[in-house]
Amino acid sequence: MPLKSKLLLIILDGVPYRNWRRLMGNLEGWVQSGEARVWQMRSVLPSTSACCYASIHTGVPPQVHGIHSNEVRFRVEQPDLFSEITRAGGKTGAVTHSYWSEFFNRCPFDLVEDMEYDEPGGPITHGRFHTMTGYNNKNQMTPSDIDLFATLTMLTKRFSIDYGILHTCTLDSMGHRYGHDCIEMDHACYAMDGMLAAFLPRWRAAGYEVIVTADHGQTDRGHHGGREDEQQDFALYYFGTASGPESSVLLDQLQLAPTILGRLGVPVPSTMTARAFLE
8 A cells, every 4th residue: 555645854964943044045935935834843862963863763762762872873672764664565765874774774884785775675775875984073074965865866766765864964064163153154054955945846746745854953162962942953844735733832853753654644653652743
């Protein structure tokens, strides 16, 4: 049986709420025109990248799935979006940092075997990954975002995936280097917004609902991980036909996984106890 709908999740790593709303002119333009809706969402704690990645897909906090820092990596035990969508007969795709492959397919990541794979049995049916090996403040080691957007689009065309995730660390890396209140970050958000805008109408025309959001926020000093609105809060933009709460409602990151399963018509496992925010 085909799934109820198709959905793409776009994760722009490390962008605080205010920078979404003031610098992402294309996304905000679609909200203004009524083609998208936007909410504020709050991350789990710690508001550290790997912890948030695991929570986004399992719907449980780090204190349950056990990924407590970027240095702790293993195949998580809880049901996740990839496993449940594949179990329901759907096809999944990932264009992300290699951490996602380790958390939801197999660990440790093998540079030769796991950089690119197509495995009908899933849980990640079609994976295209990058590692950022050698990353530091002087060399971000991030792929071009337009290349990542194009790769996800290729997966939608070549394999007709039902669910796809794209994750890019460019803005997070820029934030760590410069902080989020500077000329460099203004331009980085502007460039990302423009690159993304070239693909969003194409994904919508292909029948996909699209969610664009972050994993966590970041401070003007380039930090996240702790408990603070700037570190935890970010925007979530939704392109689709579902109804949702009032725009003033603060969403919880743990709601994301059950919401996506609900949109696809996939049963939500009992471990995902947060309430879906789209109907």
